[in-house]
Amino acid sequence: MTIRHPDYDYEQKRLDETRMIIQKEIDALRRDVKEVTDDYVKQVVNYKKTKELRYLEDQGLEKPYFGRVDFLKDETYEMDRVYIGKRGIVRQDTFDSIVVDWRAPIASLYYSGESKDAYFRNGRDIVRGEVRLKRNFSMQNGKITGIYDGALKESIQREVGHPDEFLEEGYIDEFLAANLNETNDSRLKDIVATIQSEQNDIIRADKDRPVVVQGVAGSGKTTIALHRLSYLIYNDQDTMLSKKFMVFAPNRLFLTYISDVLPELGVEDVQQSTFLDWAAKLVKALLPKGWRIMDPHKPLHLFFEDGHSERERQIALRRLRFKGSLAFREALHQYLLHVAETRIAYKKLSFVYKRTNHVFAIPGEEIRELFARTYAHLPYRRRLEAVRKHVKQEVNKQLFSHLRDQKIDLDKQGLARFEKMIDQLLDSYFGIFPELTAFEAYQELLTDLSLLMQLAGGAGHEEMTAEVIQDISSSSAEIFAAERIEPEDVAPLLYLRHLIEGLEQEDYFDHSVVDEAQDLSAMELAVIRLVTKRDSLTVVGDIAQGIHAYRGLQSWEELLDGVFVQPKGVYYTLSQSYRSTIEIMRCANEVLRKIRLPETVMAKPVLRHGEVPERISWDGNGLPVEYLAQRVEAYRSEGFQSIALVAKNGEASKKAYKALRSHIEGIQLLGVKDAQFPGGIVVMPAYLTKGLQFDVVIVLDSEEYEETEWDTKLLYVVMTRPVHRLVLLHRASRMSPLIAAIPPALYKQSELSK
Numbered sequence: 001m002t003i004r005h006p007d008y009d010y011e012q013k014r015l016d017e018t019r020m021i022i023q024k025e026i027d028a029l030r031r032d033v034k035e036v037t038d039d040y041v042k043q044v045v046n047y048k049k050t051k052e053l054r055y056l057e058d059q060g061l062e063k064p065y066f067g068r069v070d071f072l073k074d075e076t077y078e079m080d081r082v083y084i085g086k087r088g089i090v091r092q093d094t095f096d097s098i099v100v101d102w103r104a105p106i107a108s109l110y111y112s113g114e115s116k117d118a119y120f121r122n123g124r125d126i127v128r129g130e131v132r133l134k135r136n137f138s139m140q141n142g143k144i145t146g147i148y149d150g151a152l153k154e155s156i157q158r159e160v161g162h163p164d165e166f167l168e169e170g171y172i173d174e175f176l177a178a179n180l181n182e183t184n185d186s187r188l189k190d191i192v193a194t195i196q197s198e199q200n201d202i203i204r205a206d207k208d209r210p211v212v213v214q215g216v217a218g219s220g221k222t223t224i225a226l227h228r229l230s231y232l233i234y235n236d237q238d239t240m241l242s243k244k245f246m247v248f249a250p251n252r253l254f255l256t257y258i259s260d261v262l263p264e265l266g267v268e269d270v271q272q273s274t275f276l277d278w279a280a281k282l283v284k285a286l287l288p289k290g291w292r293i294m295d296p297h298k299p300l301h302l303f304f305e306d307g308h309s310e311r312e313r314q315i316a317l318r319r320l321r322f323k324g325s326l327a328f329r330e331a332l333h334q335y336l337l338h339v340a341e342t343r344i345a346y347k348k349l350s351f352v353y354k355r356t357n358h359v360f361a362i363p364g365e366e367i368r369e370l371f372a373r374t375y376a377h378l379p380y381r382r383r384l385e386a387v388r389k390h391v392k393q394e395v396n397k398q399l400f401s402h403l404r405d406q407k408i409d410l411d412k413q414g415l416a417r418f419e420k421m422i423d424q425l426l427d428s429y430f431g432i433f434p435e436l437t438a439f440e441a442y443q444e445l446l447t448d449l450s451l452l453m454q455l456a457g458g459a460g461h462e463e464m465t466a467e468v469i470q471d472i473s474s475s476s477a478e479i480f481a482a483e484r485i486e487p488e489d490v491a492p493l494l495y496l497r498h499l500i501e502g503l504e505q506e507d508y509f510d511h512s513v514v515d516e517a518q519d520l521s522a523m524e525l526a527v528i529r530l531v532t533k534r535d536s537l538t539v540v541g542d543i544a545q546g547i548h549a550y551r552g553l554q555s556w557e558e559l560l561d562g563v564f565v566q567p568k569g570v571y572y573t574l575s576q577s578y579r580s581t582i583e584i585m586r587c588a589n590e591v592l593r594k595i596r597l598p599e600t601v602m603a604k605p606v607l608r609h610g611e612v613p614e615r616i617s618w619d620g621n622g623l624p625v626e627y628l629a630q631r632v633e634a635y636r637s638e639g640f641q642s643i644a645l646v647a648k649n650g651e652a653s654k655k656a657y658k659a660l661r662s663h664i665e666g667i668q669l670l671g672v673k674d675a676q677f678p679g680g681i682v683v684m685p686a687y688l689t690k691g692l693q694f695d696v697v698i699v700l701d702s703e704e705y706e707e708t709e710w711d712t713k714l715l716y717v718v719m720t721r722p723v724h725r726l727v728l729l730h731r732a733s734r735m736s737p738l739i740a741a742i743p744p745a746l747y748k749q750s751e752l753s754k
């Protein structure tokens with residue numbers, strides 16, 4: 001902390017002046033919003049003023065800004081001194097901007113740091129110059145408590161040696177370190193003051209191209225995606241509406257976990273849903289009466305709980321993987337082609353114009369060409385309409401040229417009669433085209449084995465052997481026979497609806513965020529792309545945290561090469577991890593190392609130290625409940641607020657809860673059906689901890705994690721949840737091979753006996 005900074009007096013004076021102006025603004029706004037009015041426009045203005053007032057009262061006065069940049073413009077050689085805050089503040093009397101909003105174009109300079117070659121985009125223009133100073137402030141009760149100047153590399157050089165080595169090791173500036181060290185509670189918070197340059201690039205990326213982010217655990221993916229929404233709304237209010245923004249997240253628990261930060265960021269009315277909740281609403285309208293979508297957690301039981309045969313799992317795996325694949329999307333397209341080519345007769349359309357005995361005719365081949373090629377890009381039903389319209393125009397053209405040749409002047413009535421006749425003719429011609437409905441077509445494709453073989457198998461689909469297709473088809477038929485569809489049917493069914501009927505305008509989003517995207521299938525992401533205007537998507541995730549063997553992406557290439565092709569998605573990677581201490585990340589990285597993925601990058605923790613993780617062996621039966629209760633109490637008295645006791649699966653967490661509830665006050669059990677994230681002390685299954693963070697994580701049954709790809713990923717997820725402390729408990733008789741492989745120097749070991 002540098003209270004005696006040479007500019008301290010200057011900055012404190014500037015802050016005092018700013019606060020005086022804000023106080024005046026508050027007084028004026030209070031007077032304005034008191035006024036009762038019937039005028040609608042004034043009501044809208046008052047609503048905005050009330051929001052502004054609330055911000056100024058709650059936060060603006062206390063901490064109007066967090067940073068400053070001095071920018072010397074190349075063109076004019078003028079120095080701009082800009083103070084940056086969470087919201088812009090403008091004096092109502094002079095309209096002078098006293099604080100610039102972090103989302104404003106010029107604020108971008110603050111995030112890219114000091115540089116001789118700096119620039120920012122202002123609309124289409126690029127403003128170039130030099131960032132002479134980047135300064136951060138800590139403030140409390142209107143007093144500056146810290147000033148941090150950001151010549152990052154230079155200060156490292158001075159203090160500790162060669163900068164690059166330290167940056168490699170995750171050196172961070174003092175200001176970020178101070179922010180990270182504040183005891184974290186489990187909720188997500190805004191990071192506007194400490195957004196890092198590579199995170200800033202993502203937040204401010206082109207809005208009309210898909211952005212795909214692969215980031216290690218704790219690299220700020222969720223946080224950044226939400227900040228990007230805030231940035232987009234601020235800069236593109238004319239073309240985007242926040243109520244047309246959608247955040248797709250993995251479960252309802254996660255949605256309540258993130259929902260607090262959205263109003264903080266000034267984006268209140270964003271839609272939030274799991275993919276399934278959103279898509280199921282649309283799909284239900286396509287299902288016959290009495291049909292239902294199966295419980296989405298059934299596969300979790302099948303794959304994570306005991307008591308299921310390997311063959312059962314194999315069939316389910318084949319079927320579920322196929323339904324989420326781009327190969328299936330291709331088969332859906334092939335189905336439509338198949339219908340267009342084999343189920344439509346494309347007869348010649350002809351009739352005799354009685355008055356002249358002239359035969360008008362459109363060859364069947366021409367209609368085929370129109371249907372199967374010219375209008376092939378349109379959904380089936382819209383294509384029918386377009387071809388019909390085209391044919392009608394063609395007939396009319398022929399008629400007028402014939403009438404001209406024959407020098408016949410047809411009056412209004414004659415023309416109307418002709419038009420009616422044509423309409424009748426077209427009704428009967430197009431009436432024999434198959435009337436497709438998405439649901440019937442979908443069922444047919446999956447249950448007609450030979451059709452599925454023809455459309456999904458063959459050259460180029462070597463993995464789709466007859467046996468695999470047989471498994472997919474017969475197990476799908478069984479589900480349909482019970483008048484059910486499964487969650488994995490929802491996306492392809494919607495996709496097929498799009499191919500057949502097209503989507504309605506109100507189904508579209510102005511921007512979609514997909515969090516934990518590795519858990520969605522390529523097919524689901526293809527559907528999200530369909531419903532998002534101008535490819536304005538932010539897709540974030542971590543392949544190393546893809547914990548569902550039966551679903552989800554295997555690699556980002558699948559997405560970039562198969563879904564975000566035109567315009568091409570922009571791919572970013574983040575390897576700096578901000579959540580956990582160095583000690584925790586070192587252990588977690590040992591597990592990550594075991595996940596052999598081409599895209600795996602080791603997480604680089606920021607320089608924040610803490611206690612080393614503990615491995616505790618226990619030789620009794622059940623759980624060491626009294627010991628756990630003591631530990632939890634000790635953590636509580638250390639000031640930690642959120643503590644997760646994690647069991648590998650749902651059954652085990654229920655058992656643990658039963659054993660612990662009378663020993664630990666306020667402990668809560670979280671399951672898949674829970675929609676509220678309570679914070680505090682919770683027992684939960686490992687797969688539900690995704691995306692969340694806790695001060696402390698205690699893994700209750702670490703011996704249960706086998707050396708399989710999915711268990712490794714699951715353990716990695718769990719180990720990367722804590723901000724401060726990690727404890728791995730295991731039975732004395734067994735240890736997970738994944739934990740056995742962690743060098744003992746990286747953790748503290750102890751034994752616990754009955």
Ligand SMILES: Nc1ncnc2c1ncn2[C@@H]1O[C@H](COP(=O)(O)OP(=O)(O)OP(=O)(O)O)[C@@H](O)[C@H]1O
Nearest residue numbers: 191194195196217218219220221222223578579691
């Ligand atoms: N630039 C930053 N400044 C301060 N804190 C940050 C920054 N970036 C990320 N964090 C913090 O790091 C933690 C992890 O962020 P977040 O949950 O968004 O990461 P994630 O990549 O989505 O993680 P995971 O994949 O593990 O779920 C949060 O507490 C967040 O506030």
